[in-house]
Amino acid sequence: MRGIVWFRRDLRLNDQPALTEACNECDEVIPLFVFDEPLLQSHVFSPACVNFMLGCLQELTTSLAGLGFQLQWRRGEPDEEVVQAAREWKADVVYWNRDYEPAAIDRDRKIQQALMTRGVAVHTFKDHVVFEAEEIRGSTGAPLQRYSAYRARWWTKWHATTPPLLPSPVRQRNQQGGTSSPRIALPTVEDLGYQTVPLSINPGEKESQRRLRWFLDGPVHCYVKGRNLPAIDGTSKLSPQFRFGTLSVRTAVHAALGTFAAGSRVSRRDVLTWIDELIWREFFQQILSAFPQVASSPFRSKDGLPRSRPSGAERNRLYAAWCEGQTGYPLVDAGMRQLNQTGWMHNRVRMVVASFLIKDLRIDWQSGERYFMQRLIDGDLAANNGNWQWASSTGTDSMPGYRIFNPMLQSRKFDPDGTYIRQYVPELAAVPTHRIHAPHMMTQEEQALAGCRLGTDYPLPIVDHRQAREEYLGLGKLQGTR
Ligand SMILES: Cc1cc2nc3c(=O)[nH]c(=O)nc-3n(C[C@H](O)[C@H](O)[C@H](O)COP(=O)(O)OP(=O)(O)OC[C@H]3O[C@@H](n4cnc5c(N)ncnc54)[C@H](O)[C@@H]3O)c2cc1C
Structure with a gap:
Protein backbone atom coordinates (compact mmCIF):
# COMPACT_ATOMS: atom_id res chain seq x y z
CA MET A 1 0.00 0.00 0.00
CA VAL A 129 -4.27 19.35 21.05
CA VAL A 130 -4.44 16.86 23.88
CA PHE A 131 -8.26 16.85 23.76
CA GLU A 132 -10.47 17.91 20.89
CA ALA A 133 -13.51 20.11 21.45
CA GLU A 134 -15.95 17.15 21.47
CA GLU A 135 -13.97 15.40 24.19
CA ILE A 136 -14.41 18.13 26.78
CA ARG A 137 -18.02 19.17 27.20
CA GLY A 138 -20.21 20.49 30.00
CA SER A 139 -22.84 18.32 31.70
CA THR A 140 -25.40 19.31 29.03
CA GLY A 141 -23.02 18.28 26.26
CA ALA A 142 -22.46 21.90 25.21
CA PRO A 143 -18.98 23.37 24.75
CA LEU A 144 -17.62 25.02 27.90
CA GLN A 145 -17.28 28.76 27.79
CA ARG A 146 -15.49 29.32 31.11
CA TYR A 147 -11.83 28.51 31.36
CA SER A 148 -12.03 27.33 34.99
CA ALA A 149 -14.73 24.74 34.15
CA TYR A 150 -12.85 23.69 31.02
CA ARG A 151 -9.62 23.29 32.97
CA ALA A 152 -11.30 21.12 35.62
CA ARG A 153 -12.74 18.79 32.95
CA TRP A 154 -9.46 18.76 31.09
CA TRP A 155 -7.64 17.44 34.17
CA THR A 156 -10.36 14.87 34.88
CA LYS A 157 -10.00 13.62 31.34
CA TRP A 158 -6.21 13.62 31.56
CA HIS A 159 -6.25 11.52 34.75
CA ALA A 160 -8.83 9.16 33.25
CA THR A 161 -6.97 8.59 29.98
CA THR A 162 -3.33 9.75 30.44
CA PRO A 163 -2.83 10.15 26.67
CA PRO A 164 0.21 8.06 25.74
CA LEU A 165 3.12 9.20 23.61
CA LEU A 166 3.77 7.43 20.35
CA PRO A 167 7.12 5.76 19.77
CA SER A 168 9.38 7.38 17.16
CA PRO A 169 8.48 6.12 13.70
CA VAL A 170 10.70 3.43 12.27
CA ARG A 171 11.01 2.68 8.61
CA GLN A 172 10.03 -0.94 8.13
CA ARG A 173 12.29 -3.33 6.26
CA ASN A 174 11.78 -3.00 2.49
CA GLN A 175 9.57 0.04 3.01
CA GLN A 176 9.93 2.56 0.19
CA GLY A 177 10.31 6.20 1.16
CA GLY A 178 9.48 8.65 -1.59
CA THR A 179 8.62 9.09 -5.22
CA SER A 180 10.87 8.73 -8.20
CA SER A 181 10.75 12.54 -8.60
CA PRO A 182 14.18 14.14 -8.21
CA ARG A 183 14.84 15.87 -4.92
CA ILE A 184 14.33 19.62 -5.30
CA ALA A 185 15.60 22.09 -2.69
CA LEU A 186 12.93 23.85 -0.67
CA PRO A 187 11.94 27.31 -1.92
CA THR A 188 13.65 30.24 -0.26
CA VAL A 189 11.82 32.83 1.82
CA GLU A 190 12.18 35.23 -1.11
CA ASP A 191 10.69 32.66 -3.50
CA LEU A 192 7.63 32.69 -1.27
CA GLY A 193 7.39 36.47 -1.49
CA TYR A 194 8.82 37.32 1.94
CA GLN A 195 12.07 38.79 3.24
CA THR A 196 14.70 36.87 5.14
CA VAL A 197 14.71 38.13 8.73
CA PRO A 198 16.87 37.06 11.65
CA LEU A 199 14.94 34.75 13.97
CA SER A 200 14.76 35.40 17.70
CA ILE A 201 13.67 31.79 18.31
CA ASN A 202 15.41 28.94 16.51
CA PRO A 203 13.11 26.66 14.54
CA GLY A 204 12.81 22.90 14.51
CA GLU A 205 12.16 19.76 16.50
CA LYS A 206 15.66 19.49 17.99
CA GLU A 207 15.59 23.06 19.23
CA SER A 208 12.10 22.65 20.70
CA GLN A 209 13.25 19.58 22.64
CA ARG A 210 16.36 21.37 23.85
CA ARG A 211 14.38 24.41 24.93
CA LEU A 212 11.78 22.26 26.69
CA ARG A 213 14.52 20.50 28.69
CA TRP A 214 16.23 23.80 29.50
CA PHE A 215 12.96 25.35 30.63
CA LEU A 216 11.93 22.39 32.76
CA ASP A 217 15.37 22.21 34.36
CA GLY A 218 15.27 25.83 35.44
CA PRO A 219 12.82 28.66 34.76
CA VAL A 220 9.67 26.59 35.26
CA HIS A 221 10.47 26.33 38.96
CA CYS A 222 9.80 30.03 39.50
CA TYR A 223 7.28 30.39 36.66
CA VAL A 224 4.49 31.94 38.75
CA LYS A 225 6.63 35.00 39.38
CA GLY A 226 9.02 34.80 36.44
CA ARG A 227 6.35 34.61 33.75
CA ASN A 228 5.31 38.17 34.51
CA LEU A 229 8.74 39.75 34.23
CA PRO A 230 9.50 40.71 30.63
CA ALA A 231 13.16 41.52 31.39
CA ILE A 232 14.05 37.89 32.15
CA ASP A 233 13.97 34.71 30.07
CA GLY A 234 11.32 33.25 32.35
CA THR A 235 8.93 31.56 29.92
CA SER A 236 9.42 28.65 27.55
CA LYS A 237 9.30 30.59 24.24
CA LEU A 238 7.86 27.43 22.75
CA SER A 239 4.82 29.16 21.21
CA PRO A 240 6.08 29.09 17.60
CA GLN A 241 7.11 25.45 18.09
CA PHE A 242 3.57 24.55 19.18
CA ARG A 243 2.22 26.62 16.31
CA PHE A 244 4.14 24.54 13.76
CA GLY A 245 4.01 21.35 15.76
CA THR A 246 7.74 20.76 16.11
CA LEU A 247 6.83 19.70 19.64
CA SER A 248 3.70 17.80 20.55
CA VAL A 249 1.68 19.27 23.38
CA ARG A 250 1.37 15.78 24.89
CA THR A 251 5.16 15.55 25.07
CA ALA A 252 5.24 18.92 26.85
CA VAL A 253 2.61 17.95 29.44
CA HIS A 254 4.23 14.56 30.13
CA ALA A 255 7.66 16.16 30.45
CA ALA A 256 6.35 18.85 32.82
CA LEU A 257 4.58 16.29 35.01
CA GLY A 258 7.71 14.15 34.85
CA THR A 259 9.60 16.84 36.79
CA PHE A 260 7.59 15.91 39.91
CA ALA A 261 9.37 12.59 40.01
CA ALA A 262 12.75 14.11 39.42
CA GLY A 263 13.70 15.61 42.77
CA SER A 264 13.25 18.16 45.50
CA ARG A 265 13.72 21.39 43.55
CA VAL A 266 10.36 20.98 41.90
CA SER A 267 7.59 23.39 42.72
CA ARG A 268 4.22 21.80 41.91
CA ARG A 269 2.48 25.16 41.81
CA ASP A 270 4.88 26.58 39.22
CA VAL A 271 4.78 23.52 36.99
CA LEU A 272 0.99 23.27 37.16
CA THR A 273 0.67 26.97 36.35
CA TRP A 274 2.71 26.37 33.20
CA ILE A 275 0.48 23.46 32.22
CA ASP A 276 -2.48 25.82 32.79
CA GLU A 277 -1.13 27.94 29.95
CA LEU A 278 -1.11 24.90 27.68
CA ILE A 279 -4.72 24.36 28.72
CA TRP A 280 -5.53 27.99 27.82
CA ARG A 281 -4.12 27.21 24.41
CA GLU A 282 -6.48 24.24 24.07
CA PHE A 283 -9.37 26.24 25.50
CA PHE A 284 -9.03 28.80 22.70
CA GLN A 285 -8.63 26.01 20.13
CA GLN A 286 -11.89 24.45 21.26
CA ILE A 287 -13.65 27.84 21.28
CA LEU A 288 -12.58 28.42 17.67
CA SER A 289 -13.60 24.95 16.68
CA ALA A 290 -16.99 25.03 18.47
CA PHE A 291 -17.79 28.69 17.63
CA PRO A 292 -16.09 29.34 14.27
CA GLN A 293 -17.87 32.69 14.00
CA VAL A 294 -15.35 34.16 16.51
CA ALA A 295 -12.80 34.29 13.70
CA SER A 296 -14.67 37.24 12.20
CA SER A 297 -16.89 38.64 14.94
CA PRO A 298 -17.07 39.18 18.68
CA PHE A 299 -18.08 36.15 20.71
CA ARG A 300 -20.49 38.21 22.83
CA SER A 301 -22.52 41.21 21.88
CA LYS A 302 -20.73 44.45 22.56
CA ASP A 303 -23.63 45.80 24.64
CA GLY A 304 -22.37 48.20 27.24
CA LEU A 305 -18.93 48.53 25.68
CA PRO A 306 -18.07 51.93 24.19
CA ARG A 307 -17.94 52.24 20.43
CA SER A 308 -14.54 52.33 18.83
CA ARG A 309 -13.15 55.65 17.68
CA PRO A 310 -14.45 56.57 14.20
CA SER A 311 -12.09 56.22 11.26
CA GLY A 312 -10.22 59.36 10.26
CA ALA A 313 -6.94 61.19 10.71
CA GLU A 314 -6.96 61.15 14.52
CA ARG A 315 -7.61 57.42 14.68
CA ASN A 316 -4.88 56.80 12.11
CA ARG A 317 -2.40 58.96 14.01
CA LEU A 318 -3.02 57.09 17.27
CA TYR A 319 -2.94 53.70 15.58
CA ALA A 320 0.35 54.47 13.81
CA ALA A 321 1.92 55.61 17.12
CA TRP A 322 0.82 52.32 18.75
CA CYS A 323 2.19 50.21 15.89
CA GLU A 324 5.53 52.01 15.91
CA GLY A 325 5.97 52.03 19.68
CA GLN A 326 5.73 55.83 19.90
CA THR A 327 2.91 56.29 22.39
CA GLY A 328 4.92 57.95 25.16
CA TYR A 329 4.12 55.02 27.49
CA PRO A 330 7.43 53.17 27.85
CA LEU A 331 6.09 49.66 28.55
CA VAL A 332 3.69 49.85 25.59
CA ASP A 333 6.46 51.20 23.35
CA ALA A 334 8.97 48.58 24.49
CA GLY A 335 6.45 45.82 23.76
CA MET A 336 5.56 47.08 20.30
CA ARG A 337 9.22 47.54 19.41
CA GLN A 338 10.04 44.06 20.70
CA LEU A 339 7.30 42.74 18.42
CA ASN A 340 8.50 44.76 15.41
CA GLN A 341 12.15 43.82 15.92
CA THR A 342 11.89 40.18 16.99
CA GLY A 343 8.43 38.89 16.04
CA TRP A 344 7.77 37.89 19.65
CA MET A 345 6.38 39.80 22.61
CA HIS A 346 6.19 38.84 26.25
CA ASN A 347 2.69 37.76 27.31
CA ARG A 348 2.32 40.32 30.13
CA VAL A 349 3.21 43.08 27.69
CA ARG A 350 0.86 41.66 25.02
CA MET A 351 -1.96 42.12 27.53
CA VAL A 352 -0.90 45.69 28.33
CA VAL A 353 -0.53 46.82 24.71
CA ALA A 354 -3.86 45.20 23.79
CA SER A 355 -5.69 46.93 26.64
CA PHE A 356 -4.01 50.23 25.69
CA LEU A 357 -5.10 49.99 22.04
CA ILE A 358 -8.66 49.02 22.83
CA LYS A 359 -9.40 51.00 25.97
CA ASP A 360 -7.05 53.98 26.07
CA LEU A 361 -7.04 54.64 22.33
CA ARG A 362 -10.52 53.18 21.67
CA ILE A 363 -9.38 51.46 18.49
CA ASP A 364 -11.17 48.30 17.41
CA TRP A 365 -9.52 45.09 18.63
CA GLN A 366 -9.60 43.56 15.15
CA SER A 367 -6.98 46.08 14.00
CA GLY A 368 -4.71 44.93 16.81
CA GLU A 369 -5.42 41.29 16.09
CA ARG A 370 -4.50 41.79 12.43
CA TYR A 371 -1.33 43.72 13.26
CA PHE A 372 -0.21 40.98 15.65
CA MET A 373 -0.78 38.26 13.04
CA GLN A 374 1.30 40.20 10.53
CA ARG A 375 4.19 40.53 12.99
CA LEU A 376 4.17 37.53 15.34
CA ILE A 377 6.45 34.54 14.87
CA ASP A 378 3.84 32.48 16.77
CA GLY A 379 0.78 34.05 15.07
CA ASP A 380 -2.04 31.58 15.55
CA LEU A 381 -5.69 32.33 14.84
CA ALA A 382 -7.13 30.58 17.92
CA ALA A 383 -4.69 32.00 20.47
CA ASN A 384 -4.50 35.46 18.93
CA ASN A 385 -8.23 35.87 18.44
CA GLY A 386 -9.03 34.39 21.86
CA ASN A 387 -6.64 36.74 23.61
CA TRP A 388 -7.71 39.84 21.69
CA GLN A 389 -11.33 39.04 22.47
CA TRP A 390 -10.30 38.54 26.10
CA ALA A 391 -8.64 41.96 26.18
CA SER A 392 -11.60 43.65 24.48
CA SER A 393 -14.06 42.04 26.91
CA THR A 394 -15.99 40.44 24.04
CA GLY A 395 -14.63 36.92 24.46
CA THR A 396 -15.92 33.83 26.22
CA ASP A 397 -14.09 34.31 29.46
CA SER A 398 -12.90 37.85 29.23
CA MET A 399 -11.36 40.56 31.27
CA PRO A 400 -14.30 42.64 32.63
CA GLY A 401 -15.13 45.68 30.51
CA TYR A 402 -14.37 48.11 33.33
CA ARG A 403 -10.89 46.69 33.90
CA ILE A 404 -8.27 48.82 32.18
CA PHE A 405 -4.57 48.25 32.66
CA ASN A 406 -2.64 51.30 33.81
CA PRO A 407 0.51 51.07 31.66
CA MET A 408 2.61 52.96 34.22
CA LEU A 409 1.55 50.80 37.16
CA GLN A 410 2.06 47.63 35.11
CA SER A 411 5.51 48.84 34.26
CA ARG A 412 6.41 49.67 37.90
CA LYS A 413 5.18 46.27 39.00
CA PHE A 414 6.64 44.04 36.31
CA ASP A 415 9.71 45.94 35.06
CA PRO A 416 10.58 47.78 38.26
CA ASP A 417 14.07 48.92 37.30
CA GLY A 418 13.16 49.44 33.64
CA THR A 419 15.58 46.83 32.24
CA TYR A 420 13.12 45.70 29.57
CA ILE A 421 12.17 49.26 28.69
CA ARG A 422 15.80 50.33 28.36
CA GLN A 423 16.51 47.37 26.05
CA TYR A 424 13.80 48.22 23.53
CA VAL A 425 13.50 51.99 23.99
CA PRO A 426 17.18 53.00 23.97
CA GLU A 427 16.42 56.73 24.03
CA LEU A 428 15.28 56.16 27.63
CA ALA A 429 18.42 54.22 28.60
CA ALA A 430 19.82 56.91 30.88
CA VAL A 431 16.51 57.98 32.43
CA PRO A 432 16.62 57.44 36.21
CA THR A 433 14.59 54.51 37.49
CA HIS A 434 12.08 56.67 39.38
CA ARG A 435 11.15 58.35 36.06
CA ILE A 436 11.45 55.41 33.64
CA HIS A 437 7.79 54.42 33.90
CA ALA A 438 6.50 57.96 33.29
CA PRO A 439 9.29 59.91 31.60
CA HIS A 440 6.88 62.75 30.80
CA MET A 441 7.23 63.74 34.48
CA MET A 442 10.91 64.61 33.96
CA THR A 443 11.93 68.20 34.58
CA GLN A 444 13.99 70.09 31.97
CA GLU A 445 17.06 69.42 34.07
CA GLU A 446 16.35 65.70 34.31
CA GLN A 447 15.81 65.56 30.56
CA ALA A 448 19.18 67.23 29.97
CA LEU A 449 20.92 64.83 32.36
CA ALA A 450 19.28 61.79 30.74
CA GLY A 451 20.03 63.07 27.22
CA CYS A 452 16.38 62.66 26.33
CA ARG A 453 14.29 65.66 25.30
CA LEU A 454 10.59 64.98 25.56
CA GLY A 455 8.69 65.60 22.36
CA THR A 456 11.95 65.36 20.39
CA ASP A 457 13.86 62.23 21.43
CA TYR A 458 10.90 60.47 22.99
CA PRO A 459 7.20 61.34 22.54
CA LEU A 460 4.97 62.87 25.16
CA PRO A 461 2.01 60.57 25.96
CA ILE A 462 -0.37 60.50 22.99
CA VAL A 463 -3.33 60.36 25.40
CA ASP A 464 -3.62 61.02 29.09
CA HIS A 465 -4.24 57.59 30.63
CA ARG A 466 -6.43 58.80 33.47
CA GLN A 467 -8.58 60.91 31.15
CA ALA A 468 -8.76 58.15 28.50
CA ARG A 469 -9.91 55.72 31.18
CA GLU A 470 -12.66 58.05 32.40
CA GLU A 471 -13.79 58.63 28.82
CA TYR A 472 -13.91 54.91 28.10
CA LEU A 473 -15.90 54.17 31.23
CA GLY A 474 -18.16 57.19 30.65
CA LEU A 475 -18.92 56.26 27.05
CA GLY A 476 -19.91 52.70 27.91
CA LYS A 477 -22.55 51.28 30.20
CA LEU A 478 -20.25 49.00 32.10
CA GLN A 479 -21.30 47.05 35.12
CA GLY A 480 -18.99 46.27 38.00
CA THR A 481 -16.48 47.93 40.24
CA ARG A 482 -14.70 50.98 38.98
C1 LIG B 1 -3.22 40.03 22.71
C2 LIG B 1 -2.55 38.66 22.74
C3 LIG B 1 -2.30 37.99 21.55
C4 LIG B 1 -1.72 36.70 21.59
N1 LIG B 1 -1.47 36.06 20.40
C5 LIG B 1 -0.92 34.81 20.42
C6 LIG B 1 -0.67 34.11 19.21
O1 LIG B 1 -0.95 34.57 18.10
N2 LIG B 1 -0.08 32.86 19.31
C7 LIG B 1 0.22 32.29 20.52
O2 LIG B 1 0.74 31.17 20.55
N3 LIG B 1 -0.04 32.93 21.67
C8 LIG B 1 -0.60 34.17 21.66
N4 LIG B 1 -0.83 34.82 22.84
C9 LIG B 1 -0.63 34.09 24.11
C10 LIG B 1 0.74 34.25 24.77
O3 LIG B 1 1.11 35.59 24.82
C11 LIG B 1 1.83 33.46 24.09
O4 LIG B 1 1.41 32.14 23.85
C12 LIG B 1 3.07 33.42 24.98
O5 LIG B 1 3.52 34.70 25.25
C13 LIG B 1 4.13 32.61 24.30
O6 LIG B 1 5.31 32.61 25.06
P1 LIG B 1 5.85 31.29 25.70
O7 LIG B 1 5.88 30.21 24.69
O8 LIG B 1 7.12 31.63 26.37
O9 LIG B 1 4.73 30.96 26.77
P2 LIG B 1 4.76 30.10 28.10
O10 LIG B 1 4.47 31.04 29.22
O11 LIG B 1 5.96 29.27 28.22
O12 LIG B 1 3.46 29.18 27.94
C14 LIG B 1 3.53 27.88 27.34
C15 LIG B 1 2.63 27.79 26.14
O13 LIG B 1 1.28 27.95 26.54
C16 LIG B 1 0.55 28.61 25.52
N5 LIG B 1 0.03 29.88 26.05
C17 LIG B 1 0.59 30.66 27.00
N6 LIG B 1 -0.21 31.70 27.28
C18 LIG B 1 -1.28 31.57 26.48
C19 LIG B 1 -2.47 32.33 26.30
N7 LIG B 1 -2.71 33.45 26.98
N8 LIG B 1 -3.36 31.92 25.37
C20 LIG B 1 -3.14 30.79 24.65
N9 LIG B 1 -2.06 30.02 24.79
C21 LIG B 1 -1.14 30.41 25.69
C22 LIG B 1 1.53 28.88 24.38
O14 LIG B 1 1.42 27.83 23.45
C23 LIG B 1 2.86 28.84 25.10
O15 LIG B 1 3.94 28.49 24.26
C24 LIG B 1 -1.39 36.11 22.83
C25 LIG B 1 -1.64 36.81 24.02
C26 LIG B 1 -2.20 38.08 23.97
C27 LIG B 1 -2.47 38.79 25.27
Missing part, protein backbone atom coordinates in the same frame (compact mmCIF):
# COMPACT_ATOMS: atom_id res chain seq x y z
CA ARG A 2 1.26 3.47 -0.87
CA GLY A 3 0.48 6.33 1.53
CA ILE A 4 1.04 10.06 1.49
CA VAL A 5 1.62 11.82 4.82
CA TRP A 6 0.51 15.41 4.38
CA PHE A 7 2.51 17.51 6.89
CA ARG A 8 0.82 20.74 8.06
CA ARG A 9 1.05 21.94 11.68
CA ASP A 10 3.08 18.92 12.73
CA LEU A 11 6.60 19.42 11.42
CA ARG A 12 8.29 16.72 13.48
CA LEU A 13 8.97 12.99 13.68
CA ASN A 14 8.25 12.24 17.33
CA ASP A 15 4.77 11.57 18.68
CA GLN A 16 3.44 12.25 15.18
CA PRO A 17 0.24 10.19 14.73
CA ALA A 18 -0.15 10.55 10.94
CA LEU A 19 3.46 9.62 10.23
CA THR A 20 3.53 6.75 12.72
CA GLU A 21 0.33 5.26 11.35
CA ALA A 22 1.53 5.54 7.75
CA CYS A 23 4.82 3.84 8.68
CA ASN A 24 2.87 1.03 10.36
CA GLU A 25 0.44 0.48 7.50
CA CYS A 26 2.16 1.25 4.21
CA ASP A 27 4.84 -0.38 2.09
CA GLU A 28 5.64 2.99 0.66
CA VAL A 29 5.42 6.33 2.52
CA ILE A 30 5.62 9.68 0.74
CA PRO A 31 5.87 12.72 3.00
CA LEU A 32 4.33 15.84 1.44
CA PHE A 33 4.19 19.54 2.29
CA VAL A 34 2.09 22.02 0.34
CA PHE A 35 2.93 25.73 0.34
CA ASP A 36 -0.52 27.27 0.38
CA GLU A 37 0.00 29.92 -2.30
CA PRO A 38 -3.22 31.96 -1.76
CA LEU A 39 -2.61 32.04 1.99
CA LEU A 40 1.02 33.08 1.59
CA GLN A 41 0.07 35.76 -0.92
CA SER A 42 -2.59 37.18 1.38
CA HIS A 43 0.23 38.16 3.77
CA VAL A 44 -1.76 37.31 6.87
CA PHE A 45 1.45 35.85 8.29
CA SER A 46 4.56 37.67 9.36
CA PRO A 47 7.96 37.32 7.66
CA ALA A 48 9.23 35.88 10.98
CA CYS A 49 6.54 33.21 10.89
CA VAL A 50 7.37 32.23 7.28
CA ASN A 51 11.13 32.19 8.01
CA PHE A 52 10.44 30.02 11.04
CA MET A 53 8.26 27.62 9.05
CA LEU A 54 10.97 27.20 6.39
CA GLY A 55 13.55 26.54 9.09
CA CYS A 56 11.32 23.80 10.50
CA LEU A 57 10.86 22.32 7.03
CA GLN A 58 14.59 22.28 6.38
CA GLU A 59 15.18 20.30 9.54
CA LEU A 60 12.24 18.02 8.81
CA THR A 61 13.65 17.27 5.34
CA THR A 62 16.92 16.15 6.93
CA SER A 63 15.26 14.15 9.71
CA LEU A 64 13.00 12.37 7.23
CA ALA A 65 15.99 11.65 5.00
CA GLY A 66 17.63 10.03 8.04
CA LEU A 67 14.70 7.63 8.11
CA GLY A 68 14.99 7.08 4.39
CA PHE A 69 12.01 9.24 3.40
CA GLN A 70 12.18 12.06 0.91
CA LEU A 71 9.99 15.09 1.66
CA GLN A 72 8.12 16.19 -1.45
CA TRP A 73 6.76 19.70 -1.67
CA ARG A 74 4.37 21.48 -3.96
CA ARG A 75 3.07 25.04 -4.29
CA GLY A 76 -0.47 26.07 -5.07
CA GLU A 77 -3.98 25.56 -3.76
CA PRO A 78 -3.88 22.63 -1.32
CA ASP A 79 -7.32 21.50 -2.59
CA GLU A 80 -5.78 20.83 -5.98
CA GLU A 81 -2.23 19.91 -5.02
CA VAL A 82 -3.05 17.13 -2.57
CA VAL A 83 -5.55 15.50 -4.92
CA GLN A 84 -3.17 15.81 -7.85
CA ALA A 85 -0.27 14.39 -5.83
CA ALA A 86 -2.40 11.39 -4.85
CA ARG A 87 -3.28 10.82 -8.53
CA GLU A 88 0.28 11.27 -9.86
CA TRP A 89 1.81 9.04 -7.21
CA LYS A 90 -1.04 6.53 -7.33
CA ALA A 91 -1.54 6.72 -3.60
CA ASP A 92 -4.00 4.41 -1.88
CA VAL A 93 -4.34 6.52 1.24
CA VAL A 94 -3.58 10.02 2.49
CA TYR A 95 -2.81 10.62 6.18
CA TRP A 96 -2.99 13.93 8.02
CA ASN A 97 -3.38 15.38 11.49
CA ARG A 98 -6.46 17.52 12.03
CA ASP A 99 -6.53 21.34 12.08
CA TYR A 100 -9.33 23.25 13.82
CA GLU A 101 -9.34 26.58 12.02
CA PRO A 102 -12.66 27.09 10.20
CA ALA A 103 -11.01 27.59 6.79
CA ALA A 104 -8.83 24.52 7.31
CA ILE A 105 -11.85 22.41 8.30
CA ASP A 106 -13.64 23.42 5.07
CA ARG A 107 -10.54 22.80 2.97
CA ASP A 108 -9.92 19.38 4.53
CA ARG A 109 -13.54 18.34 4.05
CA LYS A 110 -13.34 19.22 0.35
CA ILE A 111 -10.05 17.39 -0.11
CA GLN A 112 -11.31 14.34 1.74
CA GLN A 113 -14.39 14.21 -0.50
CA ALA A 114 -12.34 14.64 -3.68
CA LEU A 115 -9.91 11.91 -2.65
CA MET A 116 -12.61 9.49 -1.62
CA THR A 117 -14.46 9.94 -4.91
CA ARG A 118 -11.24 8.91 -6.62
CA GLY A 119 -10.98 5.82 -4.44
CA VAL A 120 -8.22 7.16 -2.20
CA ALA A 121 -8.75 6.54 1.52
CA VAL A 122 -8.19 9.33 4.06
CA HIS A 123 -7.04 8.75 7.62
CA THR A 124 -7.01 11.75 9.96
CA PHE A 125 -5.76 12.04 13.53
CA LYS A 126 -5.94 14.20 16.62
CA ASP A 127 -2.57 15.80 17.18
CA HIS A 128 -2.53 19.54 17.66
